[in-house]
Amino acid sequence: MSQNSLRVVWVYPDLLSTYGDQGNVLVLERRAHQRRLDVQRVDVRSDQQIPTSGDIYLIGGGEDRPQRLAAERLRRDGGLNRAVANGAIVFSVCAGYQILGHEFINDLGQREQGLGLLDVVSTRGEGERCVGDVLADIDPQLGLPPLTGFENHQGVTHLGPTARPFARVRFGKGNGTGDGTEGAFNETVFGTYMHGPVMARNPHIADLLIKLALDVNALPPVDDRWYEALRAERIAAATQPA
């Protein structure tokens, strides 16, 4: 890959873009542009083929039926799995996160097969829906500041041995397993329950994905004033629940 270009693929906005998920794409694009990278953004609708030559793939949240349709079409397509085999980075949120695992519970109450790109299995929680501001500490291996997000889901996601928790919650539910874990990741594939959208509140995640895709250790700084102001406000809100 050339060092100054980035191919960003947004997977199935027609099905998985219910919770402002376009925001992650926009933040990633913006921060890459600010680093003078040439960004090629490809939005792939669910009746189109997933290109396998992308650098970063984003997959968002959605309602139960679109989630099943997306899983069916992604399994049939096979492109995302081939892209990951080629070394692509994938960042997924909520319904998209569940799809990347081995299986989840679909809108018909049945076990639906996922893509197996993350070593996780999701079920549906019995209790109340997890809704509200979250504050969590991201795995120190990733070197990122605390995670702030908004969760709105009823999923429970259990991690297998080859997935690490993306973060550990201080306030909020995260994976819903009661062990304080939030999200999951391996070398190149990430999943989280955080909306917000998560990169608007945690622009360093966008930077991390860019660095991984470019295989560089650092990026030139950008003006983070508004992000930092928002982060401070939401972190305070998470620690003082209404």
Place this chain on the structure above:
Amino acid sequence: MAGNSGPLSPRAKLAVTAGKAAAAVSRAAGRGSGSVIGGKVALKLDPDLLARLATHLDVVLVSATNGKTTTTRLIAEALRASGPVVSNALGANMPAGITSALAGGSDARYGVIEVDEKYLAGVARDVSPKAIALLNLSRDQLDRAAETRMLAEKWREGLAGTKAVIIANADDPLIVWAASSSQNVVWVAAGQEWKDDAWSCPSCGGVMQRPGDDWFCGECGFRRPTPSWALSGDYVLDPHGSAWPIHLQLPGRANKANATTSAAVAATFGVPPQVALERMYQVQAVAGRFDVVSFLGREVRLLLAKNPAGWLETFSLIDGPPAPVILGVNARGADGTDTSWLWDVDYPRLAGHPIFVIGDRKLDLAVRLEVAGLEFRVCETVDEAVQAAPPGRIELIANYTAFQDVRRRVGN
């Protein structure tokens, strides 16, 4: 009360009286109009009160994600050509508020009722409406609302077998799905700028094809019905092929669409389009929306936009640059507490406007605008924003509670 109280049972009369007393107490305590508490008390005493109050009325129900309060008002104005109307004009649109509005109706012939999306099927069962207007469905308050397609499905089940005439928007696939279980549908080409909640077929899940103004599912054949009424530019086209010019005081394409639907509703009660439209022209503002107020020596137009579809329609009606724009966003209970939807709003369309940002969640909006590459200024109060705005009429766009905050401050 005369017209409605005559046929009511003693229990129903007691319920109405108790409800009015509760409303009066609530008003006296400075807690708003009291219509909701009054309705709650009345429904507790007589759970069938809503059905009883509706018995002697020709009822029209109006539901949608956006435009229901305005359309309710336009239909009420149009039907006044044919007889007295009772209506929940202030937007109290759940069963208690509706009950309270109907109990306040004197000798009305028509009841024109705005209904919250979640309650439509139940209210339709209770009041045996003559007509139901369905305008649009899109994402709104996702932290607590039902999924948008599920809502369409509930309408579809609830309205199957209704005797009412359904007046429905042929341009919104979710509305068509909801309405097409009914026997008697009048399709109106009312348009729908926002398309992002109907890319998958509500019937089979196939990917929707949307060439131009048409739409259809490539897999199961579910497609746009042929409309008998249409909004075409500044004209209402009626089923006889006549074109009626629209001269509303209310601004924007969406209000022309609301007027078109309202004309179709009025026609089912024998009010001709010309008569109906002329009556709608009297409407200047609806519950503060679209009102132009004078504040701190400046002219400010107040616009309500609660969700991505609403913001999109609002952007298309504001004055062009360099008109200053104030944006206000809160995320309190009535707004939905998740602000992710801001990222579905096409803010780059505001390029060239001086932009001022207010509200509880002004920092979410600031990041959104920063990422859109727009210039903006964050202000602590509406006063500060108005004072900072360069000359010209100010367009103020706010979501629900932010809009109420502004109304209170500017004395509207």
